[in-house]
Amino acid sequence: MEYIRPQNLKEILHLMKQWKKKATLIAGGTNVIPDLRARAIRPEVLIDISQLKGLSYIKEDKKKIHIGALTTVSELASSKIIQKWAPLLSEAANQLGNPLVRNRATIAGNLADGSPAADTAVPLLALEAIIVIQGGKEKQVPIHQFFVGPNQTVLKRDEMIKEVIVPKCNPNAKTAYFKLGLRNSMAVSVVSIAVLMEMEKTFCKKARIGCGAVAPKPIRAYRIEEMLENHELTERLLRACCETIGKEISPISDIRASKEYRTEMASVLLKRVMKRVTQ
Amino acid sequence: MKVSKTYPLKLNVNGEWKKAEVTPRETLLHVMRERLSHTEVKEGCGKGDCGACAVLLDGKPVNACLTLALQADGQRVVTLKGIGTPDKPHPLQESFIKKGAIQCGFCSAGMIVTAKGLLDKNPKPSREEIGKAISGNLCRCTGYKKIIEAIEEAALKLRRTKNDRR
Ligand SMILES: Cc1cc2nc3c(=O)[nH]c(=O)nc-3n(C[C@H](O)[C@H](O)[C@H](O)COP(=O)(O)OP(=O)(O)OC[C@H]3O[C@@H](n4cnc5c(N)ncnc54)[C@H](O)[C@@H]3O)c2cc1C
Ligand code: FES
Ligand code: FES
Numbered sequence: 001m002e003y004i005r006p007q008n009l010k011e012i013l014h015l016m017k018q019w020k021k022k023a024t025l026i027a028g029g030t031n032v033i034p035d036l037r038a039r040a041i042r043p044e045v046l047i048d049i050s051q052l053k054g055l056s057y058i059k060e061d062k063k064k065i066h067i068g069a070l071t072t073v074s075e076l077a078s079s080k081i082i083q084k085w086a087p088l089l090s091e092a093a094n095q096l097g098n099p100l101v102r103n104r105a106t107i108a109g110n111l112a113d114g115s116p117a118a119d120t121a122v123p124l125l126a127l128e129a130i131i132v133i134q135g136g137k138e139k140q141v142p143i144h145q146f147f148v149g150p151n152q153t154v155l156k157r158d159e160m161i162k163e164v165i166v167p168k169c170n171p172n173a174k175t176a177y178f179k180l181g182l183r184n185s186m187a188v189s190v191v192s193i194a195v196l197m198e199m200e201k202t203f204c205k206k207a208r209i210g211c212g213a214v215a216p217k218p219i220r221a222y223r224i225e226e227m228l229e230n231h232e233l234t235e236r237l238l239r240a241c242c243e244t245i246g247k248e249i250s251p252i253s254d255i256r257a258s259k260e261y262r263t264e265m266a267s268v269l270l271k272r273v274m275k276r277v278t279q
Numbered sequence: 280m281k282v283s284k285t286y287p288l289k290l291n292v293n294g295e296w297k298k299a300e301v302t303p304r305e306t307l308l309h310v311m312r313e314r315l316s317h318t319e320v321k322e323g324c325g326k327g328d329c330g331a332c333a334v335l336l337d338g339k340p341v342n343a344c345l346t347l348a349l350q351a352d353g354q355r356v357v358t359l360k361g362i363g364t365p366d367k368p369h370p371l372q373e374s375f376i377k378k379g380a381i382q383c384g385f386c387s388a389g390m391i392v393t394a395k396g397l398l399d400k401n402p403k404p405s406r407e408e409i410g411k412a413i414s415g416n417l418c419r420c421t422g423y424k425k426i427i428e429a430i431e432e433a434a435l436k437l438r439r440t441k442n443d444r445r
Contacts, residue, residue: 003303098415
């Protein structure tokens with residue numbers, strides 16, 4: 001296996017074009033290194049982008065936050081800009097893996113890996129983030145179109161994530177991220193839910209809901225969003241939402257949990273998140 | 280059998296530049312232990328679950344088993360021995376001993392490295408913050424209470440000596 005450390009974006013793109021399937025990008029390496037060891041991947045060349053400082057930033061303009069691909073999950077959790085304008089993302093970042101992993105794990109690595117449980121994907125779905133992909137030319141893909149299936153995204157072999165754009169959250173919006181893992185720290189979630197709600201007293205003006213580990217990819221719960229949006233929030237409506245969530249998701253059984261348990265837990269978790277955001 | 284290519288590696292370990300020829304697959308953990316004789320970096324799970332292998336990489340605590348050696352090329356690595364030695368122990372090392380925060384000792388190197396990373400960033404952490412900071416470091420013996428107390432005590436001592444110097 002060869003190892004190359006490109007110095008800038010242009011070089012990375014050139015290398016990816018040249019090596020295509022034979023190459024693997026490595027950022028924080030927290031997915032790639034275990035995969036290499038397990039021989040789940042057998043690249044001929046590793047393209048190491050971890051030291052490219054130019055791709056690690058959190059900037060804001062009037063309406064949006066721009067997050068560089070190599071920004072670490074710790075940086076997401078501690079950034080003042082994110083805490084202020086997208087607290088849902090910092091709350092979720094704080095629950096990914098453990099503090100040592102978070103110092104290496106990057107936002108783009110988490111998204112590109114395409115895990116249905118990816119802890120940054122779920123809040124970014126609720127926040128309606130946009131993924132900036134750089135290949136031959138640059139394109140912007142809304143995050144709900146980015147994931148295709150288990151560990152599959154729209155990324156082509158010669159494309160990479162350059163940036164994630166997050167629209168600034170309305171300061172009055174209420175948000176929460178709840179994650180259920182097998183152990184408290186470092187557990188990949190069994191079910192996770194991110195909620196964003198804009199309320200006027202008891203009237204819901206806007207609802208966005210992201211769900212993790214309950215379908216082949218991280219998903220939006222569109223049906224629940226519709227049930228809530230432009231409706232008066234009542235106990236009855238909330239109960240109906242918790243019942244409906246089971247129909248919206250398509251969880252699998254795996255070593256971490258059964259399908260039935262995941263469905264049940266999705267409902268319980270939705271109830272808890274809703275309670276927090278509506279309090 | 281395919282022979283993997285090797286690449287030159289330069290690491291600043293505890294203030295000293297070290298060189299080695301390594302393959303891309305080799306982790307920082309492997310290179311530290313097997314090639315540079317830094318066996319104070321411990322190998323537990325080898326997959327990011329236990330924190331025994333924690334080192335400071337450019338000042339931040341990370342799992343050496345989840346970092347390729349070549350990814351650390353040109354950077355500063357600090358291990359337990361870089362924090363303090365038996366002749367010149369760091370307050371963290373002293374308080375770990377004094378408070379009985381070390382039983383079998385397997386987790387201690389990683390714990391102290393992680394705690395150093397925390398105190399460098401946050402000299403006055405609450406108990407809760409300490410608990411969170413070491414949540415990627417497993418200890419099967421102590422039940423964490425004494426470890427948290429030891430870190431708290433070291434933080435206090437460090438703040439005092441800093442104030443004395445002013
Ligand atoms: C102990 C442990 C606990 C974990 N816990 C969690 C958890 O709770 N929640 C969770 O979501 N994840 C968890 N993970 C998984 C992992 O840490 C995260 O997914 C992390 O964010 C991956 O980022 P990375 O930079 O390390 O990715 P890498 O391993 O470097 O890369 C991951 C994938 O993304 C590709 N890639 C990287 N950067 C780019 C880019 N810019 N453009 C295109 N492709 C790219 C790589 O080629 C690779 O396929 C855990 C991992 C470990 C080891
Ligand atoms: S050996 Fe690295 S985390 Fe366990
Ligand atoms: S003292 Fe034995 S594992 Fe911590």
